[in-house]
Amino acid sequence: MKIINGNKIAQALRNKIATKVKPLERAPGLAVILVGDDPASAVYVHHKDKACKEVGFYSEKINKPSDITQQALLDEITRLNNDDKIDGILVQLPLPDHLDASLVIETIAPEKDVDGFHSENIGKLMQNQPGLRPCTPKGVMSMLATTGVDLVGKNCVVVGASNIVGRPMAMELLNARATVTICNSKTINLSGKLKNADIVVAAVGRPKMIQGDWIKSGAIVIDVGINRLEDKLVGDVDFDTATHAAWITPVPGGVGPMTIATLLENTLIAYQNRK
Ligand code: GUN
Numbered sequence: 001m002k003i004i005n006g007n008k009i010a011q012a013l014r015n016k017i018a019t020k021v022k023p024l025e026r027a028p029g030l031a032v033i034l035v036g037d038d039p040a041s042a043v044y045v046h047h048k049d050k051a052c053k054e055v056g057f058y059s060e061k062i063n064k065p066s067d068i069t070q071q072a073l074l075d076e077i078t079r080l081n082n083d084d085k086i087d088g089i090l091v092q093l094p095l096p097d098h099l100d101a102s103l104v105i106e107t108i109a110p111e112k113d114v115d116g117f118h119s120e121n122i123g124k125l126m127q128n129q130p131g132l133r134p135c136t137p138k139g140v141m142s143m144l145a146t147t148g149v150d151l152v153g154k155n156c157v158v159v160g161a162s163n164i165v166g167r168p169m170a171m172e173l174l175n176a177r178a179t180v181t182i183c184n185s186k187t188i189n190l191s192g193k194l195k196n197a198d199i200v201v202a203a204v205g206r207p208k209m210i211q212g213d214w215i216k217s218g219a220i221v222i223d224v225g226i227n228r229l230e231d232k233l234v235g236d237v238d239f240d241t242a243t244h245a246a247w248i249t250p251v252p253g254g255v256g257p258m259t260i261a262t263l264l265e266n267t268l269i270a271y272q273n274r275k
């Protein structure tokens with residue numbers, strides 16, 4: 001079993017981005033909006049801000065109270081849409097219940113939607129046209145590329161069908177001409193679906209739900225889950241019993257750092273497209 005080292009791949013990507021940023025006359029700018037004080041979200045936003053500084057981006061971290069009105073949040077996005085220093089806008093999800101996340105996402109200018117969640121960018125992904133693509137699935141594709149394994153025709157099972165990961169992940173794999181099955185936490189006989197999976201992407205958010213003996217020998221296992229369990233972080237896959245996989249991503253140090261490095265990659269693309 002070989003480890004796909006997300007920290008190392010992400011560092012290489014950040015170094016590549018930093019080299020491209022140096023000769024630019026203006027630093028690419030990313031604005032990250034955090035509503036409320038969810039501790040996990042605050043940690044992610046802090047990592048994004050730190051990564052921006054490392055590669056030489058201009059970064060704005062905008063904290064808003066959890067009781068912000070819908071209109072005030074939309075006004076903030078409109079301000080950033082019109083701010084020439086800003087190439088990418090990200091609103092950290094989830095949002096408090098009184099806010100309409102879809103409306104918030106649709107208000108972000110599609111050319112600044114570095115999360116790739118706007119319907120225009122999701123539509124382009126669906127049609128395999130160039131556009132800003134969701135960071136986690138795009139980062140997973142970069143990680144898969146490092147294994148050197150050809151995806152064409154392979155059986156891929158994506159477990160989880162969220163807008164942020166599962167759905168765009170399935171589309172990325174389909175665009176790479178793989179054979180894709182999308183499962184979710186309610187799938188009947190999930191182990192049966194996994195039996196023939198050459199590539200498994202787990203993104204259900206349930207600690208160790210996928211047992212090692214469900215994984216086919218020689219499979220590639222990508223674990224997107226980040227679950228807090230007894231004061232440590234575990235994935236959706238039971239890492240310790242999946243030793244017969246050919247490749248596996250650890251948690252932490254797997255997909256997480258790649259999501260953030262890919263956000264930087266998208267911000268640089270948004271900068272170049274806007275120029
Ligand atoms: N919450 C969890 N993952 C993400 C992500 O990729 N982008 C945003 N905006 N919020 C998230």
